[in-house]
Amino acid sequence: MAALTEEQSMLRDQAKSWVTEQFPVQKFREMRDSGVVARFTPETWQGMIEMGWTGILVPEQYGGSGLGYLTFGVVLEEIGRQLTASPLFASAYVGATAVMLGGSDDQKQAILPKVVDGSVILTLAVDEGPRHDPAKIALKAESTGSGYQLSGNKTFVVEGMAATDFIVAASIDDDVKLLHVPASADGVSREAMSMVDSRGYANVHFDGVEVGAEAVMGDAAVLEQVLDCARAGIGAEMLGTASQAFDMTLDYLKTRVQFGQVIGSFQALGHRAAELFGQMELSRSCMEAALQGIDADADDVSELASLSKAKVGDFIHEMSNQLIQIHGGIGMTDEFDAGFYLKRARVLEAAYGNQAFHRDRYARLLGF
Amino acid sequence: MSDLETFRAETKAWIEDNFPASLKGSSMGLEGESDESAKADFESWRQRLAEKGWGAPTWPTEYGGAGASDPEAKIISQEMAKQGAFNPIPLMAGMGVTMVGPTVLEYGTEEQKQKHLRGIASGEVRWCLGLSEPNAGSDLASLQTKAEADGDTFKINGQKIWTSGADISQWCGALVRTDSNAKKRDGISFVMLPMDQDGVRTKPIQLISGVSPFCETFFDDARAEKSDLLGPLNEGWSVVKRLLQHERQSQTQARPAGGGGSKPTLQEVAKGYVGTDESGALADTDLRNRLTHHLMDSQAHSLTTSRITAEARGQVKVSAAASILKNSATRIAQGKAELTMEIMGSQGIGWDGDNFSSEELDNVREWLWGKAISIYGGSYEVQNNIISKNILGLPENTQKG
Numbered sequence: 104m105a106a107l108t109e110e111q112s113m114l115r116d117q118a119k120s121w122v123t124e125q126f127p128v129q130k131f132r133e134m135r136d137s138g139v140v141a142r143f144t145p146e147t148w149q150g151m152i153e154m155g156w157t158g159i160l161v162p163e164q165y166g167g168s169g170l171g172y173l174t175f176g177v178v179l180e181e182i183g184r185q186l187t188a189s190p191l192f193a194s195a196y197v198g199a200t201a202v203m204l205g206g207s208d209d210q211k212q213a214i215l216p217k218v219v220d221g222s223v224i225l226t227l228a229v230d231e232g233p234r235h236d237p238a239k240i241a242l243k244a245e246s247t248g249s250g251y252q253l254s255g256n257k258t259f260v261v262e263g264m265a266a267t268d269f270i271v272a273a274s275i276d277d278d279v280k281l282l283h284v285p286a287s288a289d290g291v292s293r294e295a296m297s298m299v300d301s302r303g304y305a306n307v308h309f310d311g312v313e314v315g316a317e318a319v320m321g322d323a324a325v326l327e328q329v330l331d332c333a334r335a336g337i338g339a340e341m342l343g344t345a346s347q348a349f350d351m352t353l354d355y356l357k358t359r360v361q362f363g364q365v366i367g368s369f370q371a372l373g374h375r376a377a378e379l380f381g382q383m384e385l386s387r388s389c390m391e392a393a394l395q396g397i398d399a400d401a402d403d404v405s406e407l408a409s410l411s412k413a414k415v416g417d418f419i420h421e422m423s424n425q426l427i428q429i430h431g432g433i434g435m436t437d438e439f440d441a442g443f444y445l446k447r448a449r450v451l452e453a454a455y456g457n458q459a460f461h462r463d464r465y466a467r468l469l470g471f
Numbered sequence: 472m473s474d475l476e477t478f479r480a481e482t483k484a485w486i487e488d489n490f491p492a493s494l495k496g497s498s499m500g501l502e503g504e505s506d507e508s509a510k511a512d513f514e515s516w517r518q519r520l521a522e523k524g525w526g527a528p529t530w531p532t533e534y535g536g537a538g539a540s541d542p543e544a545k546i547i548s549q550e551m552a553k554q555g556a557f558n559p560i561p562l563m564a565g566m567g568v569t570m571v572g573p574t575v576l577e578y579g580t581e582e583q584k585q586k587h588l589r590g591i592a593s594g595e596v597r598w599c600l601g602l603s604e605p606n607a608g609s610d611l612a613s614l615q616t617k618a619e620a621d622g623d624t625f626k627i628n629g630q631k632i633w634t635s636g637a638d639i640s641q642w643c644g645a646l647v648r649t650d651s652n653a654k655k656r657d658g659i660s661f662v663m664l665p666m667d668q669d670g671v672r673t674k675p676i677q678l679i680s681g682v683s684p685f686c687e688t689f690f691d692d693a694r695a696e697k698s699d700l701l702g703p704l705n706e707g708w709s710v711v712k713r714l715l716q717h718e719r720q721s722q723t724q725a726r727p728a729g730g731g732g733s734k735p736t737l738q739e740v741a742k743g744y745v746g747t748d749e750s751g752a753l754a755d756t757d758l759r760n761r762l763t764h765h766l767m768d769s770q771a772h773s774l775t776t777s778r779i780t781a782e783a784r785g786q787v788k789v790s791a792a793a794s795i796l797k798n799s800a801t802r803i804a805q806g807k808a809e810l811t812m813e814i815m816g817s818q819g820i821g822w823d824g825d826n827f828s829s830e831e832l833d834n835v836r837e838w839l840w841g842k843a844i845s846i847y848g849g850s851y852e853v854q855n856n857i858i859s860k861n862i863l864g865l866p867e868n869t870q871k872g
Contacts, residue, residue: 105778105781105782106781106782106784353863353865356865357864357865357866364868364869365866367859367865367866368865368866368867368868368869369868370856370859370868372865373855373856373859373860373863373865374852374855374856374859376858376859376863376865377854377855377856377858377859377862377863378855380795380858380862380863381795381798381799381858384775384791384792384795385768385771385772385775385795385799386771387778387792388771388774388775388777388778388792389770389771389774391774391778392774392777392778410767410770410771413767414767414771462760462763462764462767463763465763465766465767466738466752466753466759466762466763466766467751467752469738469766470738470751471738471741471742471747471751471752471753471759471762
């Protein structure tokens with residue numbers, strides 16, 4: 104853990120006790136079994152709003168606390184540990200980032216306070232096919248003189264069923280723009296995608312949707328910046344999820360007895376745990392560096408974001424597999440929580456570009 | 472200006488005034504330089520560094536250091552690297568600056584500190600370490616070299632192996648058995664003895680890389696003063712544990728940039744040998760992927776060392792993350808040499824001669840030498856044992872057979 108400020112440490116302690124006492128993984132299980140369409144419970148969301156988490160990034164003038172990205176990461180990590188489901192990341196992290204980076208003063212004034220009070224749920228709609236590829240946006244926005252008309256489809260839209268407002272990446276005359284589109288606009292339709300992690304995603308369709316010229320919220324460069332922030336932030340949640348999987352595994356290694364020994368005394372398993380611990384520490388450094396890089400407005404945020412998403416992605420992939428393997432038969436049962444972590448891991452890996460995407464991007468950024 | 476900024480400015484100015492321009496950009500290997508004027512420049516640079524206390528800057532001034540804080544020491548090496556300068560003293564002192572000195576500072580008597588530290592900090596006295604034996608490698612505690620009390624001295628008999636630079640060292644720190652009846656780890660002591668005596672004989676070992684940095688060292692009624700016993704009698708195991716921690720620490724630090732940072736990056740080398748496609752990507756996609764893995768691992772490692780430094784500020788407890796650094800550094804160093812070799816193709820596997828560039832031949836030596844990194848200082852497997860037991864708290868196996 105990075106050397107945290109007093110404020111960050113307090114927030115971490117608050118987040119840790121809140122998720123473990125009030126919204127632990129058992130609550131996630133109840134939510135899954137209830138079949139609720141939004142894929143989170145109103146109580147969870149309300150609790151986060153009341154604690155001020157929706158305002159961590161938002162500047163004070165718009166009703167937030169402006170504490171920055173590493174601070175948000177501290178909270179995301181704790182949420183990741185217990186798989187606490189909510190639109191916090193989609194709206195108050197990714198959505199708020201897009202408004203802050205690409206929005207006009209009017210847009211910021213109109214939207215950000217509502218992100219903070221939870222009356223608006225934002226989400227970024229980028230992907231159009233099964234592979235993350237923001238360089239190829241097919242969704243078209245045609246100029247209408249007074250604004251734009253959107254036609255096309257988005258997929259794998261995070262919290263797409265609960266969102267009140269979309270920030271849509273659209274191609275306009277060979278350029279890309281981000282457009283703010285209310286979910287209630289004429290021509291917008293959506294259907295839930297039921298994913299392995301039981302969280303909220305949607306396919307969203309835009310059929311001749313009209314927006315005014317003032318809906319523009321930045322261009323391709325802003326999209327890239329927003330995506331880098333998203334990649335760095337989701338790394339924090341991923342590391343939290345993977346760290347919990349590590350702790351569960353370590354605990355099992357110390358308690359499960361076979362052949363008259365706790366299984367953690369077998370060197371093959373001790374070395375596996377040591378290797379996983381090493382991966383965990385190395386990927387933590389990448390994740391924290393990416394978030395600190397955003398806070399410091401560093402030149403190499405893109406490299407750090409790709410490094411983080413790839414390294415944390417590799418770790419959560421391996422860790423989630425070992426979580427099942429080392430738990431043996433019990434890990435295969437739905438009654439035990441391991442499966443939740445495995446399923447969540449793969450979805451988090453795919454979000455905003457998987458490890459292969461980010462290795463390729465990192466190499467390109469380094470000039471080879 | 473903050474204190475550190477002032478220190479940086481003063482450091483920069485001092486190096487500009489004192490570092491001989493003729494040595495700029497040369498590596499640390501000038502000890503064997505035959506050119507007389509270069510030799511003289513090198514010696515005067517060493518003397519100036521020693522007077523300034525910058526051979527071992529963090530040591531107290533009364534023992535030849537400069538009493539510098541860790542951030543100040545870092546600034547010194549950064550500013551040297553910027554100007555193509557270097558500190559040759561840690562290399563000249565053998566195991567003195569990195570391992571023996573810090574351990575003497577911690578365990579030594581005032582008399583021992585006065586006697587040994589200045590020679591190390593000035594680079595004038597080189598030290599080797601007699602730890603491993605032919606039958607005591609990873610299982611170091613099973614060592615058999617024996618020391619018997621005899622008046623004011625110990626009489627030492629036995630054989631050590633892998634003693635780096637024993638043939639050119641003036642002093643040796645040796646682990647010896649002083650109580651044969653005690654349990655393995657309880658009957659061991661750490662003594663310091665001069666190498667220039669009748670009872671000590673060394674024999675270099677030629678390695679697969681063609682060099683002989685290590686020796687076998689034979690003690691045949693060798694003598695150590697009783698006043699040169701470091702730490703209490705029969706408690707050498709805790710002394711050596713600390714010593715090996717210092718070793719690991721020195722092994723996880725990045726090597727000083729000899730050429731002032733002018734060396735091409737591995738990806739540039741790769742583009743030169745392999746070529747690129749029309750998009751500028753490396754033409755060999757499999758290599759490109761593995762090179763990316765390597766560069767990412769390397770950046771993750773250096774971010775981790777920075778993180779540990781940041782976390783350690785103001786805290787006495789060493790971060791648990793530090794335990795992973797040796798294996799991580801090992802993977803990166805060995806991986807780099809293997810990748811470089813693959814990139815260079817048939818030019819990368821030459822042994823000697825004019826058909827190969829010095830970079831090509833150097834990498835072959837580095838590749839071969841690098842196989843030792845996962846063996847010395849606690850092998851890769853021993854490191855994983857340490858992490859699983861000491862850091863993660865996994866229990867010992869008590870199964871028999």
